[in-house]
Amino acid sequence: MGSEAEQASGKGDLATLYQTTRHQSGKSSTRIKPVKDDSGKSITKEVEQRKHWAEHFKRLLNRPPPTTRPTIPTTEAELPVNIDPPTKSEVLNAIKILKVGKAAGPDGIPAEALKMDPETTADLMTPLLEKVWKEGELPKKGDLSKCKNWCGIMLLSIPRKILSRIILQRIKQALVEKLRPEQAGFTRNKSCVDQIIIIEQSLEWQSPLYLNFIDFEKAFDSVDREAFGDYFATTGSHRHLYISSNSYTTMLHTK
Numbered sequence: 001m002g003s004e005a006e007q008a009s010g011k012g013d014l015a016t017l018y019q020t021t022r023h024q025s026g027k028s029s030t031r032i033k034p035v036k037d038d039s040g041k042s043i044t045k046e047v048e049q050r051k052h053w054a055e056h057f058k059r060l061l062n063r064p065p066p067t068t069r070p071t072i073p074t075t076e077a078e079l080p081v082n083i084d085p086p087t088k089s090e091v092l093n094a095i096k097i098l099k100v101g102k103a104a105g106p107d108g109i110p111a112e113a114l115k116m117d118p119e120t121t122a123d124l125m126t127p128l129l130e131k132v133w134k135e136g137e138l139p140k141k142g143d144l145s146k147c148k149n150w151c152g153i154m155l156l157s158i159p160r161k162i163l164s165r166i167i168l169q170r171i172k173q174a175l176v177e178k179l180r181p182e183q184a185g186f187t188r189n190k191s192c193v194d195q196i197i198i199i200e201q202s203l204e205w206q207s208p209l210y211l212n213f214i215d216f217e218k219a220f221d222s223v224d225r226e227a228f229g230d231y232f233a234t235t236g237s238h239r240h241l242y243i244s245s246n247s248y249t250t251m252l253h254t255k
Helices: 002-011 014-024 046-061 088-096 111-115 118-135 158-175 193-205 225-234 239-254
Strands: none
Touching (some): 002 014, 088 158, 111 118
């Protein structure tokens, strides 16, 4: 057990190091946490807990679309985003930055398997991703009229994360010059320290300050996928990038 912790520390695998340390200290982090139903009553049986979780995500992920669609103006200037098929170097880079220790998707392929030999994985995946990019569809397997060929819970497969990483990197590189200098959160190499200092100084000098906090509940899970496509156009992103990414949102909607 000690050697396992040392190996994890040497690799920078903090998750394994944490779990090993917890196990050695006699503390368990695998206890099933209590679940309450909609009325606030505790659910003790594991079968009923699973059923309630399924009902919760069914409601969350299958909300009806808005009755009125917002009118989102498009932009004439397109971002200078590369829309050529993914290159091997992009695929290789996306593989290398995959996080390990994450749950595999429906295909059962973990990130660790792809990172064992990144070069070989890139050689195998590049032609597949080129096909996906050109056709705008993800390859499917099996008769979709059979329930067994569909997953009740969607876990993004690790290989698909590689394509999404490539799309994300291309968009981020083009958008970096369009970001407002005031934006700190969700911006690479920037933090909210300046904003915190402004608040602290305002309190110290008792100067007026107006703050507005907006947080949409479950925004990612309940977003209208069609409206997302409309917004894509407002950023100047090329339509081909939307077609490539829309294959994910379509599967999320249908499942």
